[in-house]
Structures are given as structure tokens and as C-alpha cells.
Amino acid sequence: DSGVTQTPKHLITATGQRVTLRCSPRSGDLSVYWYQQSLDQGLQFLIQYYNGEERAKGNILERFSAQQFPDLHSELNLSSLELGDSALYFCASSVIAGLNNEQFFGPGTRLTVL
Amino acid sequence: SQQGEEDPQALSIQEGENATMNCSYKTSINNLQWYRQNSGRGLVHLILIRSNEREKHSGRLRVTLDTSKKSSSLLITASRAADTASYFCATDSNQAGTALIFGKGTTLSVSS
Numbered sequence: 001d002s003g004v005t006q007t008p009k010h011l012i013t014a015t016g017q018r019v020t021l022r023c024s025p026r027s028g029d030l031s032v033y034w035y036q037q038s039l040d041q042g043l044q045f046l047i048q049y050y051n052g053e054e055r056a057k058g059n060i061l062e063r064f065s066a067q068q069f070p071d072l073h074s075e076l077n078l079s080s081l082e083l084g085d086s087a088l089y090f091c092a093s094s095v096i097a098g099l100n101n102e103q104f105f106g107p108g109t110r111l112t113v114l
Numbered sequence: 115s116q117q118g119e120e121d122p123q124a125l126s127i128q129e130g131e132n133a134t135m136n137c138s139y140k141t142s143i144n145n146l147q148w149y150r151q152n153s154g155r156g157l158v159h160l161i162l163i164r165s166n167e168r169e170k171h172s173g174r175l176r177v178t179l180d181t182s183k184k185s186s187s188l189l190i191t192a193s194r195a196a197d198t199a200s201y202f203c204a205t206d207s208n209q210a211g212t213a214l215i216f217g218k219g220t221t222l223s224v225s226s
Contacts (some may be wrong), residue, residue: 002156034212043216052188056213094130094212102147103214105156 003027004106006091012112018079021109025072025093031037031055032074033094033103034066038087050096081113120203120220129223133190136219137203138183144206146179147214148188151200160188160201193224 003026013019025032036047036059045058049068060066063081068074077083088110092103121136145164149157163170163179163186170177176189182193190197200221204214 002158004156031212033216035216042218045213045215048213058213088154092157092214101212102159102162104159105149107156108154110154 002104002106004091004093004104006089006109008109009107010110010112012114013081014114015081015083017113018077019081019082019111021076021078021089021091021111023076023091023093023106025074025091026104029093029095030072030105031094031096031101032068032072033092034060034076035090035092036072036087037108038084041087043090046076056084060108076109083113085103086111086113120201120217122220123218124221125223127193127222129193129195129224129226131193131224133193133197133222133224135188135201135222137186137188137217139186139203139205139217140184143181146186147204148175148186149176149202149204149216151202151219153199157202192220193222195224195226198222198224200208 005024007022030051033048036045046060047066048056052068063079066076088108090108092105094101094103131182147162148160151157161172161177163177179186202216202218202219204216
């Protein structure tokens with residue numbers, strides 16, 4: 001158990017819908033990362049937050065957004081869902097945003113868009 | 115975009131044998147990490163090697179890093195059935211803060 005929790009574990013929805021994925025980092029970790037894992041794209045970095053502020057953006061679509069709250073939990077919002085958004089979404093956390101820090105991954109949310 | 119590329123894509127061995135996976139990357143790095151993922155589950159951090167290190171050990175794991183060739187290898191000695199998983203190398207990216215850039219992974223199957 002990494003100490004990172006993600007809810008829900010599974011999510012099935014229809015195209016055009018909007019969903020929210022939730023992540024609680026390890027106690028004391030200030031940095032949260034979101035990654036998407038799909039068969040064709042592999043593991044892709046989406047976005048990073050550090051202590052409530054956006055720190056870096058990766059391959060995140062404009063239909064997706066995220067935020068980190070004062071209690072450090074984070075939410076990833078996916079809207080106008082398309083079939084291609086079906087994937088595993090992982091949240092990871094680390095103590096600080098510096099280099100040479102391992103990241104601790106949650107169990108993931110499996111999103112299926114029908 | 116992928117930074118690391120693992121080789122081979124898939125590896126099948128018998129229990130007790132050693133497993134070697136290789137990773138190549140494209141740009142300069144501060145560190146390289148290896149992660150394991152059991153089928154459809156979260157990633158587990160295995161080992162981190164800094165750019166100024168050449169070799170690192172952790173239990174049955176041995177990682178080497180050759181920055182001149184932009185490559186790393188992960189050796190798992192005396193493999194067990196429980197080592198069956200996908201293994202990913204990950205590097206930092208100067209363009210994305212401290213986020214990790216992952217390769218496509220090597221799927222290791224250890225049969226008893």
C-alpha cells in the first residue's frame with residue numbers, strides 16, 4: 001500500500017459526459033501528479049500540482065482540468081468524454097517537487113467511456 | 115512523448131534465472147528510476163539512480179546507468195514467479211518540472 005488513495009476504482013460512463021476523479025496523497029506529500037495509461041499511448045504525464053499551485057503541464061487535453069485543494073487532495077475533471085479517453089488514470093505524490101524524489105502511485109481509476 | 119524505450123518488450127524466463135531489461139533515453143537527465151506494475155495495478159517504485167552514479171543495488175536488483183550512451187539496465191537476479199510484472203524506466207523531464215516520463219515497459223513473465 002503506497003498510502004495514495006484514488007476513488008472511484010472503476011468508472012463507466014457515456015460519451016459526452018463529465019467525470020471527476022479524486023486523489024488523496026500520502027500524508028505529508030505536497031506534490032501531486034496525474035498520469036494517464038492507455039494501450040496506445042502508454043503512461044503519459046498530464047499535470048502536476050504542488051501545495052495547491054499548478055507546477056507543470058504535460059499532455060493534458062483542454063477538456064481536462066485539475067485542482068489541488070487546501071487539504072492537498074486533488075481532483076481531475078474530464079469533460080466531453082470521448083471513446084479514446086478510456087484509460088487508467090493514476091495519481092502519484094511525492095514529498096516535495098524537487099528532483100531525485102521517488103513518486104508513490106495510487107491504485108488508479110479505470111475509466112471506460114461507452 | 116516517450117523519453118525512455120525499454121528493450122525487450124517482453125521477456126519469458128524460468129524461476130531462478132536472471133532477467134535483464136534495458137532502457138534508452140533521448141535527452142540529458144538528472145536521474146532515472148525503475149518502476150514495477152502488476153497487471154492493471156499501480157506502479158511501485160523500485161530504485162532511483164542519479165546521473166552521477168554508475169551502478170546501484172537493492173536486494174536482488176542491480177541497476178546500471180551509462181549517461182554517455184543514454185542507457186540503463188535493470189537486472190533481477192534469481193527471478194521468482196512473483197517478479198512477473200511490467201517494468202518501466204522513467205526519467206525526469208526538463209520540460210515538465212519533476213514529472214516522470216515513462217517508456218513503454220518490458221513485460222516479464224517468470225514461470226515456475
